[in-house]
Amino acid sequence: MLQRHLATVLLAGTITGSAAPSWADAPLWESWSQPYPQRGEFAPSRQGTLQPRLQLATYSAPAPLSNPIQQGLLDLAHSLEGKSQWERAAPLGNNIANKTLMETVKRLLTWQDSLEPAALERQFDLVSVSSKADSKAQFTGYYTPVLQGSRTRTAQFNIPVYRTPPSNLRRLSHNEIAHGALTGKGLEVAWVNNAYLLYIAQVQGAARIYFTDGSVSTLDYASDNGREFKAISTYLAAKGYKIGALSHNNINRWLLDHPAILPDALLSNPRYIFFNETQESPQTASGHGVIPGHTIAVDSRYIPHGSVLLAELPRLDALGKRQGGTEWRILFAQDHGRAIKGNGRFDLYTGVGGDAESAAYSVTGLHRVFMLVRKPG
The missing domain is CATH 2.40.240.50 (Barwin-like endoglucanases)
Structure with a gap:
């Protein structure tokens, strides 16, 4: 997939050392990640519309993707592709145009640095997301x-x-x-x-x-x-x-x-x-499969689908239990839920089975969250 500029660098091969993202060294989330069926090729933008549409590139047959962060970014790009680039879908919150969401995803697909806030803020605005009751966001988990x-x-x-x-x-x-x-x-x-x-x-x-x-x-x-x-x-x-x-x-x-x-x-x-x-993984409201540890359900009136967020979440062991400390995780706004209402309210998909259920309880609580928005230029 994405044989032009968007897939020139795989995140799996470019983020190394102490700055490596949590998925690279924590077996918990990946132990729940079953092989995802390929989502199919990206389709070209719909023609004959009056409004300008987002169009990424020309695509060929999909290739296997082992990196869940890259897969999530590609899924977001797929869901944004074809939408009106100036449409804003979150009137009550971070009402960002689809064009900006797509540019954020594209920049992350070629990102070669740490996924820590100090590194990301060089090219992205980190927009704080909080609930009404607290300066942090309220999380639950589903599995x-x-x-x-x-x-x-x-x-x-x-x-x-x-x-x-x-x-x-x-x-x-x-x-x-x-x-x-x-x-x-x-x-x-x-x-x-x-x-x-x-x-x-x-x-x-x-x-x-x-x-x-x-x-x-x-x-x-x-x-x-x-x-x-x-x-x-x-x-x-x-x-x-x-x-x-x-x-x-x-x-x-x-x-x-x-x-x-x-x-x-x-x-x-x-x-x-x-x-x-x-035979596929459970589908999100955005039409793509869930990605354990990364897919979140949001209230899309506040956080538009297609957004990328960065959250400081508890570090969990292989049984889904808290093991002390926190880690920064890239999250993808792809789903919704009837109980997920308001700004700063998120439901994180944790995987399959009993350990995933334990993880859902473990991540429940208040955590720091930022929405990533590419800086101009």
Whole structure:
């Protein structure tokens, strides 16, 4: 990809020594990074429009990319390519034109220095991003849980996972779906053996599913029934159940020990999520795959999609636990979420499985964040 000026230097080969970015020496994030399918070639800008459009270069067949930072920058460039260069999409916050966002990405693609603030500020303005309540930004994390499943219903795997139904059935209540309103309509994508883990997949918007036939797929968000989301943890707390820490793992263990409570707990959440089965990584709102440790969901009214940010985040060990100290990480504004509202509110994608869940909890909190904007000239 990008056989002209944008890919003349690979970040993986140009950032060395003590200034190396965290992905180069921390196994945590990369251990979650499964090989990403190539996104395909960049398309040329759409023709025949009245407004000038961004156009990067001429492209040939994509080449394998091992550097997640470079992959993220290329994905941002792809999402910006073809947009009106003077469009500004974040009226409530850093309302920067697409042209400037693209120029920032292009400059980073040829960057040959440290990814520390002191080095970056020589060519980029570091625009501080903060929440209303604090001078720092508020982070949470999201991840891809793992499910065990079957392609046919069995005694063990008897909980259906549905694809999007016809339009006349899309607004069924969770209660109606749970009581068979979609049964026999050929909508089952898979059958799973744990209803609470399926709920977690619905909350996170995706799951990796290991089938009994040996195949592995991604269940990715397709649509929902349009009902309000309510967290099961809120229901259990309101009922006064003594669960302890309200982590997903702890709630799952507790509900397995109290199966009579599970149906009402699940139905306390009116929203129901429908899934697509795919072989790709979960897709962001920008149309590209998530990149563990780098993709963030933002409120795009404040932070436009296509932005590059720099955040000081906790350093984590291989299990997703804090190991002391912080590191500067390049982040890509690619996704959104219903709970991600306001300036300085970010949700960081942490990867797949239990260690990624631990990392999601570990990064939750207040952290320093800057938006990178190329300096003129």
